[in-house]
Amino acid sequence: MAYQRESKMDQISSELAQKFIAALKEETLPWSKGYDVNYHPPFNPATGTVYKGASNVILLLNNIEKGYTDPRYLTFNNAKDLGGHVRRGEKGVTCIRIQPKTINITDQEGKVILDENGEPKQRELLIPCPYTVFNVAQIDGLEHVLKPLNLAAEKHQWDPHERAEELIKNSQAKITHSEFRDIVEAPCYSPYLDQIFMPERYQFKSTERYYGTLLHELCHWTGHPSRLNRFDEKAHNLGFGRPEYAKEELRAEIGSSLMCLTLGIKHDLDDNSKAYVKSWIKVLENDPREILKAAAQADKIATYLRQYDIVKEKPKEPLLKPYQGKVHPQDIENVKQQAVERIDLNVKQRIFDFSPVKNQEKSIPTQTSLER
Template identity: 30%
Template sequence: MARPTSHRATQPERTNLYREITDRIIAQLEAGCVPWVQPWDSGPGAVAVAMPRNAVTARAYSGINVMLLWAAGVAAGYRDQRWLTFRQALSLGGCVRKGEHGTGIVYADRFTPADERRRADRDGGAVRQVAFLKRFTVFNVAQVDGLPANLTDPLPPPREDLVMPRFRMLMEASGVTIRIGGSMAFYRPSDDVVVLPPPEAFHEPINFHRTAAHELSHATGHRSRIDRLMKGPRGGPCYAREELVAEISAAYVCASLGIVPTVRHADYIAAWLQVLREDERAIVRAASHASKAADRLLSRLALAEESSETVGNDGERTPIPVTARETQHLQDRAA
C-alpha cells in the first residue's frame, strides 16, 4: 500500500477523519443517543447483539470501528454483524448489489514525514513518526449476492442458559478482588478492589452483570494490568475520559457475551461532550483503550473456559457452566 510522503499532504485527511468521527459521535450524544448502546430490538428479525466481525477472516473489529459498524447495522436493519470488503466479496464469488453503499471505517497507522527523515539524517536521534487514520469501506453480508451459505446463514444466538454463568466465570477469571455488599458499585484503585451490591439489589438480575462489566473495565487500568492513566479529581476531564473508556468497554464485553449493553452513567454525557469538543481524537483514543480493556477480560474468560472443558461421551469438548453453588461461592469468597 502506498504511503503518504509528507506530513503536509496527509494533514487534511487525518484531521477530516478525526473531526468527522467526533462530530458524528457528538451529534448522537446531543440527540440523546449513546452510540455504544444501540437501540436493539428483541422481536423476530431483530438486529443481532454481537461484536462486528470480518466475514472472511472472522477477526473482530475493534476500537471506534465497532461503534461505526453498529450504527450502520442498526440504521439499515441488518440482522448480521459480519462485514467484508468489495475485493473480499469478489474473491468468494460474490458481488455487491448495484446501488448498495458501503460503510466507512478506519485503521490507525504511522508514517515518517520526509522532512523528519532529513532531520534525523542531519542531526541524529530517533526518527519521530506521525499517527494517522486511513479510511476504507466494508459491506454487510446482507448487501452481497452469491456468497457461500456459511457466510449468509443466520448465526445461532448465544445460549441464554449460559450467558450469566459465562459472565460469572469472567468475574472469577478477571484476577480482580470483588466484594459483594452495600448499595454502591465502584472500583477502588488504592487497593485494587471492585465493590458491587448483591444481585438481588438490582431490578433485573442482568444489571448486576452489566454493572460488574463497567467496574471490571475500570480495574483493567490498574498498573499491574494495562496501566492506563486514571488519575484526576471526580468531575475533571481525566475522570470523564476514564468513565468513557469503562462505559464503552462494558458495552463491548456485554455484546461479546450476548448481553444487550446499557448506559450506566448517563449523567456523564455533558462531561463526555466537553471532552470530545476539546479534543477531536478523544473518542478514537477512548474506543481504543476500551477495546484493550474488553479484550483483556474476554481473553481471561477464554483461558478459564479452556481449562474447565471436559471431554463428553461423544468426544466433543463442552464447557462446564458455573453452577448456583459456584455462584454462591463467588459471593461468599468476595464478601
C-alpha cells in the first residue's frame, strides 16, 4: 500500500512538474493563458472544504485544461450521497491530502526512546494521501441540490488595484520606493532588514506589473521568522542561482500568481522573474516532487496574505452530513428530519439500515464521505 502511494505521488509530481517546465520554457506560468477575472478557489460544496496546498494548484490547472468554469469538486461518494452520479467514462483528477501520523522515536537498534517520565518520545509525520475528485460538470443528478454559481456577481465590488493597495496597506509591511539605481537596482525583499525595496510606480510598464511585482516581494516578506518562518538566520546570505534561492523564488512566484488571481489582477512573469526560469527548470528536473512542495508553500503564503484582504471569503456551508450505518428504529424519523433540514433533498434517495440494532444500542453515525 505504501509503495502504491509513493508510486502515485511520483506520478502526480512528474505530471505537474512537466506542465510547469513546459510553460516556463515559454517564459510563462501554466495558468497564464487561462486567466479568468472571475477566479474562485476550488472547493467541495458537500463538505464546505476549500482545497488547499498542492490540491488548489492541481485543480486550478485542471479547470484551465478542461475548460471548466465551475470551481466545485466532489468525491465519488460525495456525489452519490447527494443523489447524483459521475457520468460513465469520466476521469477524475488526483489531489493530495496531508494526513498527520504520530510515531514513536527509536534509536539505531530500533528501540523506543523514553522521556524523563518513562513515556515514549514521539514525533509527528505528515503523510501525503492521494484521492480523486470530479468537477460538478462531470456529475449528473445534482440539479436539485447545487445552484449555478454567479461568480461575476461575487467579484470586484472593489477595483482590483484599489483592493491590492488596501491589502498591502493592511499588511503594514515596510516598503521603500526609490527611483535611484544606487539604492534600488531591482525589486527585492531583505530578510535581514525585514524590508521591501521597490522602484517608483511610474517606472513599471503597467499598473498590473507593479502590483504583481510588489505582491511577489510581499510573498517573500511572509517568510520572516515573525510570520511563516521560512528563512533561517543566514537567509540574507543566500546567493543567486543556489537551489534554495531558486526554490524560494518559485514559491513566491506561484504565491503572487494566486494572489493576483484572487484580486483580479492579470499577472505574467516580469523581466526580473524570467531571470530565474532556468534555475526553476533545473530544480524541477532534478526533483519533480519539489513542485508539490512549492505549490503547498505558495498556497500557505497566499492564505496568510488573504487575512489582509478587504474582501473576506465566506466559510462554505456544507450541504451534506450523511448518516451511514445502523440507525435505531426510534430515531429514524428524527434522522430523516435532520436530513431535510440540512439540505433540500428527496429523502427517499437516502438509504437507511432499518434492521434491528444489537442490544438496542444507538450506533454512532459515521461520515466516511466527508473525509475531505
